[in-house]
Amino acid sequence: MTAATPDRTAPRRIDVHAHYMPHGRLVDGPGFPVLSGDDRGGQITIDDRPFRRVRPSLWDVGRRIADLDEAGVAIQVISPVPVTLGLDGGYLRAQNDALATAAAASGDRLLAFGAVPFTDPDAAAGEVTRLATLPGVVGVQVATMPNGLELDAPELGPFLTAAEENDLPLFVHPTEQARMVRGRGGPYEFAVGMHADTAAAAAALVLGGVLERHPRLRVALAHGCGSLPWTYSRLRYAVTSIAGTHAPEHLDALLARLWCDTLVFDPQHLALLAARFGAGHLLLGSDHPFYPSPLGELVGIAEQAEAAGALRPEAAVAVAERNAVEFLGAHRLPVAPRT
Numbered sequence: 001m002t003a004a005t006p007d008r009t010a011p012r013r014i015d016v017h018a019h020y021m022p023h024g025r026l027v028d029g030p031g032f033p034v035l036s037g038d039d040r041g042g043q044i045t046i047d048d049r050p051f052r053r054v055r056p057s058l059w060d061v062g063r064r065i066a067d068l069d070e071a072g073v074a075i076q077v078i079s080p081v082p083v084t085l086g087l088d089g090g091y092l093r094a095q096n097d098a099l100a101t102a103a104a105a106s107g108d109r110l111l112a113f114g115a116v117p118f119t120d121p122d123a124a125a126g127e128v129t130r131l132a133t134l135p136g137v138v139g140v141q142v143a144t145m146p147n148g149l150e151l152d153a154p155e156l157g158p159f160l161t162a163a164e165e166n167d168l169p170l171f172v173h174p175t176e177q178a179r180m181v182r183g184r185g186g187p188y189e190f191a192v193g194m195h196a197d198t199a200a201a202a203a204a205l206v207l208g209g210v211l212e213r214h215p216r217l218r219v220a221l222a223h224g225c226g227s228l229p230w231t232y233s234r235l236r237y238a239v240t241s242i243a244g245t246h247a248p249e250h251l252d253a254l255l256a257r258l259w260c261d262t263l264v265f266d267p268q269h270l271a272l273l274a275a276r277f278g279a280g281h282l283l284l285g286s287d288h289p290f291y292p293s294p295l296g297e298l299v300g301i302a303e304q305a306e307a308a309g310a311l312r313p314e315a316a317v318a319v320a321e322r323n324a325v326e327f328l329g330a331h332r333l334p335v336a337p338r339t
Contacts (some may be wrong), residue, residue, distance in 0.1 A: 017285030122201025152208020198226025
């Protein structure tokens with residue numbers, strides 16, 4: 001088996017949540033990140049200030065594919081590093097081209113989510129249309145509050161329409177807005193702020209009419225949809241019993257339109273995700289290559305959940321591959337899905 005050829009006898013997994021950044025200076029300009037490093041590791045800097053230490057797999061496609069082989073991952077979807085999501089159109093277009101180039105160099109192992117400039121709604125919609133023409137690009141990564149806007153803001157209407165019309169799913173990921181809850185940083189931001197921020201974004205999608213206005217739009221949220229699965233019962237009561245704006249069954253149906261990844265670090269948590277969204281809307285996600293845990297451990301959570309009794313065997317199999325095929329679109333996959 002070569003680095004570019006997956007082992008077809010191994011469990012076939014599709015990981016929809018991973019990140020990529022090209023090496024070097026992609027575009028000159030203030031606030032634009034620069035990635036430097038060698039085979040021992042790298043550093044992202046912004047305006048000459050250190051931002052994050054990273055592993056070579058972030059930019060080295062060969063190293064990344066070796067990671068995938070070791071973890072039994074057949075296909076991985078790479079996304080921009082979230083800190084870039086608020087940058088201008090010139091940077092994002094260059095980054096989208098770099099993502100497509102990485103996918104093309106992977107021997108059918110990588111696909112990509114692009115990003116669009118929300119500072120200009122027309123440009124955002126136009127870049128969606130361009131993304132749909134780039135080989136290997138299968139969707140759009142979106143911040144929880146793009147350009148400071150909630151996801152149900154009217155200004156995002158042209159972008160959402162373009163995504164729906166071009167059949168490009170959205171992957172919603174928290175960014176620096178995670179500090180909205182408390183400005184304490186570190187584990188507070190990682191575990192509490194990001195989850196609350198993602199829950200607020202999901203609530204905007206469900207309560208703000210986005211899913212009703214765009215019935216064919218597919219939207220997934222990172223990190224198990226944040227804290228929303230845990231707080232949904234309280235939200236449901238507030239909306240249906242106190243405010244009286246939604247019938248319970250209608251609200252449940254809207255919630256079940258959403259998808260989420262499995263990056264929750266607890267196999268038992270997948271039972272709640274399946275109850276909220278349906279087991280058919282759970283997608284493997286790893287955040288590769290940012291976490292110290294082995295990739296195989298992160299993407300093996302469906303099998304772990306099955307062993308713990310949190311998922312039925314057929315659901316665990318679907319989470320590994322079939323759900324991602326439905327979310328991404330079988331016609332966009334480089335290798336025919338198994339039936």
